[in-house]
Amino acid sequence: MSKTIIQIDHLNKTFGEGPTAVHALEDINLEIQEGEIFGIIGLSGAGKSTLVRCMNMLERPTSGSVIVDGQEMTQLKEKELNKARQSISMIFQSFNLLMQRNALDNICFPLELIGVKRSDAVARARELLKIVGLETREKAYPAQMSGGQKQRVAIARALATNPKVLLCDEATSALDPTTTLSILELLKELNQKLGVTVVVITHQMNVIEEICHRVAILDSGVVAEQGTVEEIFANPQTDIGRRLVYPNGVQIDALPTARVIRVAFNGGSSYEPLIASLAIDCGVKVNILGADTRNIDGKAFGTMLLGLPDDEKEASKAIRYIQAQSDITLEEVTING
Amino acid sequence: MAEFWAQYGSLLIEGTRDTLIMTGVSTFFAYVLGLPMGVLLNITQAHGIWPNKWVNRILGWIVNVGRSMPFIILMIAIMPFTKLVVGTKIGVPGAIVPLVVSAAPFIARMVETSLSEIDAGVVEAARSMGASRMQIVRKVFLPEALPSLILGASISIITILSYTAIAGAIGAGGLGDLAIRYGYQRNVPSMMWTTVLLILVLVQVIQSLFSWLSVKMDKRLR
Ligand SMILES: Nc1ncnc2c1ncn2[C@@H]1O[C@H](COP(=O)(O)OP(=O)(O)OP(=O)(O)O)[C@@H](O)[C@H]1O
Numbered sequence: 001m002s003k004t005i006i007q008i009d010h011l012n013k014t015f016g017e018g019p020t021a022v023h024a025l026e027d028i029n030l031e032i033q034e035g036e037i038f039g040i041i042g043l044s045g046a047g048k049s050t051l052v053r054c055m056n057m058l059e060r061p062t063s064g065s066v067i068v069d070g071q072e073m074t075q076l077k078e079k080e081l082n083k084a085r086q087s088i089s090m091i092f093q094s095f096n097l098l099m100q101r102n103a104l105d106n107i108c109f110p111l112e113l114i115g116v117k118r119s120d121a122v123a124r125a126r127e128l129l130k131i132v133g134l135e136t137r138e139k140a141y142p143a144q145m146s147g148g149q150k151q152r153v154a155i156a157r158a159l160a161t162n163p164k165v166l167l168c169d170e171a172t173s174a175l176d177p178t179t180t181l182s183i184l185e186l187l188k189e190l191n192q193k194l195g196v197t198v199v200v201i202t203h204q205m206n207v208i209e210e211i212c213h214r215v216a217i218l219d220s221g222v223v224a225e226q227g228t229v230e231e232i233f234a235n236p237q238t239d240i241g242r243r244l245v246y247p248n249g250v251q252i253d254a255l256p257t258a259r260v261i262r263v264a265f266n267g268g269s270s271y272e273p274l275i276a277s278l279a280i281d282c283g284v285k286v287n288i289l290g291a292d293t294r295n296i297d298g299k300a301f302g303t304m305l306l307g308l309p310d311d312e313k314e315a316s317k318a319i320r321y322i323q324a325q326s327d328i329t330l331e332e333v334t335i336n337g
Numbered sequence: 338m339a340e341f342w343a344q345y346g347s348l349l350i351e352g353t354r355d356t357l358i359m360t361g362v363s364t365f366f367a368y369v370l371g372l373p374m375g376v377l378l379n380i381t382q383a384h385g386i387w388p389n390k391w392v393n394r395i396l397g398w399i400v401n402v403g404r405s406m407p408f409i410i411l412m413i414a415i416m417p418f419t420k421l422v423v424g425t426k427i428g429v430p431g432a433i434v435p436l437v438v439s440a441a442p443f444i445a446r447m448v449e450t451s452l453s454e455i456d457a458g459v460v461e462a463a464r465s466m467g468a469s470r471m472q473i474v475r476k477v478f479l480p481e482a483l484p485s486l487i488l489g490a491s492i493s494i495i496t497i498l499s500y501t502a503i504a505g506a507i508g509a510g511g512l513g514d515l516a517i518r519y520g521y522q523r524n525v526p527s528m529m530w531t532t533v534l535l536i537l538v539l540v541q542v543i544q545s546l547f548s549w550l551s552v553k554m555d556k557r558l559r
C-alpha cells in the first residue's frame with residue numbers, strides 16, 4: 001500500500017497577537033499519500049497558501065506537527081531544513097524566476113546551491129528542459145518568455161533536485177485556460193512518470209477535477225471536508241463544498257414548493273437516459289431544476305435536483321424507480337419556508 | 338593657447354590624475370565598507386531574510402549620522418583618525434580617508450534601496466529551494482540587483498568626484514585644488530574654467546559609461 005508522505009496534525013497558524021490576531025489555520029489534520037495528486041481548494045483568504053507554506057516551513061506553524069517524508073519539519077535546525085527543502089520543491093503563481101538568468105541557468109540554480117559541478121548541472125538542466133518541452137529556449141531570459149513557458153522553466157527548476165514532493169501554489173492562476181490545461185497535463189505526466197507527489201493549491205474547481213486524486217476543502221482556516229475527487233463532486237457535504245462544486249449555484253429558495261429530490265451520480269450512466277426512461281417506463285414526468293454533472297475518466301459524476309409531480313403516487317413511483325438504479329443515490333431535499 | 342598649455346599643461350594632467358586616483362581608490366574602499374552595510378540594512382529589516390531589530394537600528398543610526406555630516410566638517414573632524422590610518426592629514430592619501438568615511442553611508446543607503454527592488458517572490462523561491470542566507474545574498478540579491486547597483490555606483494562615483502574638489506581646499510591635490518589655487522587665489526580665470534570643463538567631461542563620461550553598462554547588463558529589457 002502507499003505510504004503517507006505528508007502528515008499534518010493539529011496544525012495551527014495565527015498571525016499577529018491580541019484582538020487583531022488572524023487565525024489563518026485552525027486544527028488542520030491531513031494525510032497526503034506518496035505518489036498522489038492532492039488538491040487543496042478554498043476561497044480567497046481561506047488559508048491555502050499559509051497551509052502549503054507550512055509544509056516547507058516558509059511559514060512557521062504556531063503549533064502542531066508537520067511530518068514530510070518521515071521528518072518532523074517543525075523541529076529541524078536551519079541547515080537540516082535547507083537540506084530537507086531540496087526534496088520539497090515549490091512553484092508559484094508568479095513563477096518567481098531569476099530575471100537576470102536565462103532558462104538554463106535558472107534550472108541550474110538549485111543545483112549550484114548544493115555544489116553540483118557546472119557541467120553536470122548543465123547536463124541535468126538540458127534534460128529537464130526537454131522534459132518540459134523547452135529544449136530550444138535554453139538561452140531565453142524570463143522577460144522573453146510567455147507565462148506558460150516561464151511556468152515550465154519553474155517546474156523544471158523545481159524538479160532539478162529530484163524532489164519527492166512538488167507544492168504548487170496557484171501555479172496556473174496567472175495563465176489562460178488553454179495554457180492552464182497544458183501545464184496541468186505536464187504536472188499529471190510528471191506525477192505518473194517520476195512518481196512525484198503533487199500538492200495543488202487552487203481556487204478553481206476545474207483544476208481539481210482535471211488532475212487531482214483527492215481533495216481537501218479549506219474554509220476560513222479549517223478543513224471543511226476531504227475525500228476523493230469523485231466523492232466530493234458527487235456529493236458535497238458542506239455548504240462551502242456545494243458552493244465550490246456548483247459555482248453558478250443552485251438557489252434552493254428559488255425552487256417551487258413541491259417535493260424536490262437530489263439525485264447523485266456516482267460514476268454510472270449520465271442523466272439524460274434516466275429522465276427519459278422515467279417518462280417511458282413509469283410515465284412520470286419530472287422537472288430538472290438544476291444539474292451539475294461532469295465526466296471524470298469517462299464516468300458521470302455530479303448531482304441533479306428534480307422537482308417531483310404533486311401527485312403523491314406518481315412521486316413515490318419515481319423515487320422507487322430511481323432508487324432501483326445502480327450508481328445513483330437519492331435524497332429528499334427539505335425546503336425551508 | 339599654446340602658451341597656456343605650456344604653462345599649465347603638466348599641472349592639469351597631474352590634477353586630473355590625482356582626481357581620478359582619489360575618486361577611484363575612495364570609491365573602491367567606500368564600497369568595501371558600504372556594500373556589506375547596505376546588504377545588512379536590507380536583510381535585517383522586519384521582513385528581511387535575517388530580521389534583527391537592533392542591528393538594523395544601530396546601523397541605520399550610524400548611516401544617518403554619517404550622511405548628515407557636511408563633508409568639509411567631517412574632513413576636519415576626523416583628521417586625527419586620518420593621520421592614524423594613512424600617516425598624513427594632507428595630500429591625496431589624506432583625502433581618501435574622509436572620502437571613504439563620508440561616502441560609505443551614502444553607498445549603504447543606495448545599496449539598500451537597490452536590493453529592496455528585488456521581488457520578494459524570487460527570494461521566497463530561493464528559500465524554498467534550501468538556499469542559505471549567504472547564498473541568497475550572493476546568488477539572488479546581488480546579481481538580480483546588478484543593473485540597479487551599477488546605476489547607483491555612477492551616482493556614488495560622481496558624488497565622490499565632487500567631494501574631491503572640496504578636499505582640494507585642504508591641499509588634497511586634484512582638479513578642485515587647481516581651481517581654487519589658480520582661479521581664486523591667483524586670479525587666472527582661464528585655468529579655473531578649464532578645470533571646471535575637465536570635471537564636467539569626467540562626470541559625463543562616467544555617467545554615460547555606467548548607464549550604458551547598466552542597460553547592457555539588464556536581462557529584463559529585451
Ligand atoms: N504574513 C501575514 N501576516 C498577517 N496575516 C496574514 C499573513 N499571511 C496571510 N495572512 C492572513 O491569513 C489568511 C489566509 O491567507 P492565505 O494567503 O493563506 O489565503 P489563501 O487561501 O492563499 O488566499 P488566496 O486565494 O487569496 O491566495 C488571510 O486572512 C490573510 O490575510
Ligand SMILES: [Mg+2]
Nearest residue numbers: 048049050170
Ligand atoms: Mg494564496
